[in-house]
Amino acid sequence: MKLKQSIQVIMAFFAMTSFAYGQLEAKHVTIFKNGTAFIQKSGDVKATDGVYKWTNNLPQAIYGTFWFSSPTGEILSVKSKNDTLSFAQEWMSFFDLLKANKGNQADILLKSGETISGEVIGAKGGTVYGAILVKTSTGHTLVQVPEVIQVSIKEGLKETFDVEKFQTTISVVFKGSKSNQTLNTSYLSKGFNWTPMYNLVLTDENNGNLTLKASIKNDAEAIKNANLKLVVGNPNFLTTTQLSDLIDFNFNSFNGFNGDIRFKNTAGTFYESGAVEKRDNSNDASAVSLSDLYLFSIKNFSMEKGERAFYPLMETNVKLEHKYVCNLTPNGSVNNSTIMKKYSSFTEGSQFYHQLKIWNKSKSPFTAGTLMITKKVDGVQQALATGQLNYTAIGNCSYVTLSNSPDIEIKEEENEIERTNNTKLWNKNRYVAVKVQSTITIKNYKSSKAHLEVKRLVYGTMEKSDTDYEKTNVINQYYVNEGANVTWLLDLGPNEEKKINYSYTVYIRG
Numbered sequence: 001m002k003l004k005q006s007i008q009v010i011m012a013f014f015a016m017t018s019f020a021y022g023q024l025e026a027k028h029v030t031i032f033k034n035g036t037a038f039i040q041k042s043g044d045v046k047a048t049d050g051v052y053k054w055t056n057n058l059p060q061a062i063y064g065t066f067w068f069s070s071p072t073g074e075i076l077s078v079k080s081k082n083d084t085l086s087f088a089q090e091w092m093s094f095f096d097l098l099k100a101n102k103g104n105q106a107d108i109l110l111k112s113g114e115t116i117s118g119e120v121i122g123a124k125g126g127t128v129y130g131a132i133l134v135k136t137s138t139g140h141t142l143v144q145v146p147e148v149i150q151v152s153i154k155e156g157l158k159e160t161f162d163v164e165k166f167q168t169t170i171s172v173v174f175k176g177s178k179s180n181q182t183l184n185t186s187y188l189s190k191g192f193n194w195t196p197m198y199n200l201v202l203t204d205e206n207n208g209n210l211t212l213k214a215s216i217k218n219d220a221e222a223i224k225n226a227n228l229k230l231v232v233g234n235p236n237f238l239t240t241t242q243l244s245d246l247i248d249f250n251f252n253s254f255n256g257f258n259g260d261i262r263f264k265n266t267a268g269t270f271y272e273s274g275a276v277e278k279r280d281n282s283n284d285a286s287a288v289s290l291s292d293l294y295l296f297s298i299k300n301f302s303m304e305k306g307e308r309a310f311y312p313l314m315e316t317n318v319k320l321e322h323k324y325v326c327n328l329t330p331n332g333s334v335n336n337s338t339i340m341k342k343y344s345s346f347t348e349g350s351q352f353y354h355q356l357k358i359w360n361k362s363k364s365p366f367t368a369g370t371l372m373i374t375k376k377v378d379g380v381q382q383a384l385a386t387g388q389l390n391y392t393a394i395g396n397c398s399y400v401t402l403s404n405s406p407d408i409e410i411k412e413e414e415n416e417i418e419r420t421n422n423t424k425l426w427n428k429n430r431y432v433a434v435k436v437q438s439t440i441t442i443k444n445y446k447s448s449k450a451h452l453e454v455k456r457l458v459y460g461t462m463e464k465s466d467t468d469y470e471k472t473n474v475i476n477q478y479y480v481n482e483g484a485n486v487t488w489l490l491d492l493g494p495n496e497e498k499k500i501n502y503s504y505t506v507y508i509r510g
Contacts, residue, residue, distance in 0.1 A: 024054070024185060029192075029301065030229040031216065033367075036062065036237065037192035039221075042184045050177045054170040055083075058247060060220055061187035066244040072182045074175040080246040083169045088160040094148045095130045099123035100161035105154035108134065110147045170246055190241065191220025194230050196369025197310075198389050200358070201381070206321065210358070212314040212369070214296070218303045228301035230313070232294040232367035294364055314364065321357040323451040326350055326410050328440070330457035331506070335479035340508045343434055348411035352452070354402040358392070366392035371400060407445045408492075410454070414438035417503070424507050426480040432510035435463070440500040444492040454488040460506030462486065467500045480507045 023043050030038040039059065045052045059066075068078050091097040098106065098120050108116040118136035123145075125131055130145040174181055195215045202208045214230050242248070296313045303309060328350050334343070356373070360366050371389040374381045385402045392398040418435040425431075444450050459481040462471060467488050474483035492498055 024183060026221075026223050026226045028229070029223055029226045030231060030295070031192045031194045032231045032237075033194060033196075034237065035193045036188050036190060037220070038065075038186065039189050040184070040186045042182065045172075045181055045183045047172075047174055047177075047179055047181050050174045052172045052174070052181060052183060054172065055167060057221060058168055058170065059187055060190045061244040061247055062190060063242040063244050064238070065186075065188035066246055067186050068172060069184045070172075070174065070181055071184070072180075073178060076173045076175050078170065078172050078246065080168055080170045082166060082249060084164050084166055086162050086164055089163045090160050093127045093145075094151050095123055095125075095127045095132070095145045096161060097151055097153070097159075098132050100158045101153050101156075104156055104158070106134070107152040107154075108132070108143055108148055109150035109152075110143070111149055112147070116141050116143055168247065168249070187244070188237070189220050190243075191218065193217045196232075196313075196367045198366075198369055198371040200318070200371060200373045202320070202373065202375040202384070206319060208318050208320050208358075210314075210316055210318045210366075211312070212366075214311045214313055216303065216309050216311065218305055218307050218309075220305060222303070222305050224302045226301050228298040229295040230298070232296070232365060294367075296364075314362070316362040319359040319361060321359075321451075323355055323357065323453055324352040324405050324408055325355050325453045326352045326408075326455065328410075328412055328454065328456040331414075331436075331459050332457075334459050334506050334508050335481060338509060340510065343416040343436060343506075343508055344414065346411070346413045350410050350412070352405040352408040352410065354405045355399045356402055357397050357399055358389070359397045360392040360394055362394065365394055366390075366398070373400070373402065405446075405450075408450060408452070409443045409445065410440065412438060412440045412456075419510065424480065426507075429509055431480050431507040433505055434508050434510070435503060435505050436460070437501070437503050440488075440502075441497065442492060442500070443497045444494065447494050449491055449493050452488075452490050452492055454490075454500070456486050457483060458486050458504055459483050460504040463503040463505060465500065465502035467502075469502075 024041040024045070025043050026039055026041050028038075028040040032038075045054075068075055089096075091100050098108075099122075102120050102122055104120055105118065106120050110116065116134050116136065118134040118141070121133040121135050121140065123130060123132045125145070127145060132143045132145065132148075134141045134143060172183060193216070197213050197215050199211045199213075200208050201211075216230075298311055329347050331345065333345070334340075358366075366389055368391045369389055370386065372386050373384045375384055376382070385400070387400045389400060390398045414436050416434050417437045420433045420435075422433040423430055424433075440454060442452065442454070457474065459476070459479065461482065462469075462484060465488075467490060470487045470489070472485045472487075474485060476483040488500055490498060490500075
């Protein structure tokens, strides 16, 4: 216990010594979601002969982003080099103690029971294989460290010894010779990351409460009482991993590359670009807009290197809509070269998925992040699903899948009803036009109405449908048939059954 306390005391001493000679402290920290942070530091530093040496706690500054300035003196240059520095270290073993007390008289008790008395001349090696040279009254004795079981120092006990450490030093050269200077520095740093985490509590069928927290990782450096900003958006960073030349002494030319960006803020698959929802005027926290970025602010932010933390950012009410989506199997078999004498198919393995449309009526966009969905059952919150909430602009919406829905049954059967003499040559093969009649049967076994969205990729030309549909053509240069994503939207009441009858013409190998 005393040893641990001594180590803590000496570490505190080093920290106070460093502060006495000037300490650059982080004043502003901006963390992005791609593992980098923008750090702005300032402080009063002590310059010797116009030079301030920065040795401890050098940052992981990224290439091209490390900058220095001073309001009190012009900076002539900033240099760095690897130095061999000497530090005082407290003893932790017999070997360390004897090494620290070189020149002192000592009594050394060995495992054999013999006591070696004399002046400690030196100690070489290490704790396990080291040796101690002692000058005795009869000559010099070399003692192996593992044989020592007790050491007694006569007078002038020293508890620290000097060790050398290979370390990078940054030297800031000022124009003047003033000893006290104010120094500012800024840089992008590796080792920081924040991930948005959402929790959506369903309060009723069409409303919910959405909470956002930031999960922050700090593997870079200690931050104390800084102003923190968390960025929503996709800034263009040319470098994210290559270190500044002041920090990295490998002889490498600049490599322009972009790092991976987790949870990119791009529109999700179900993003509705024409739909706008009126903004809610609720008193929720919001992010500040800066160009295409949004920034959440946290004051007096402190975090040690190696720590992880959660910070609450925002809470807002959201409007919800439910729908059930089924993607039927495309009729892709028509796009091969197999001769088909009679075209028919039957599908009953498709399934509906319960999706939740989440409208953003807050004052800030929803950044892409993890999402947990819960609902209170018998007074207790129960987890329903987890997923990812896509970037959602103010007034727009995103979709999240809750679960599959076995209570809604769907099957499709289609048959060839007409084969014409209309032929087409494609890829040196002869194809004939075939008209196909298809019937989709849907049965809702739920006790409530369901809003359905039935989708199918249809190769061929849509002819007729007794139910309205939406169609988006698909570029299809590798097959004889054109393609289209067809979507039917309909509401189905409890225990109601619905049939969708449609036809299309497709070219098949005949």
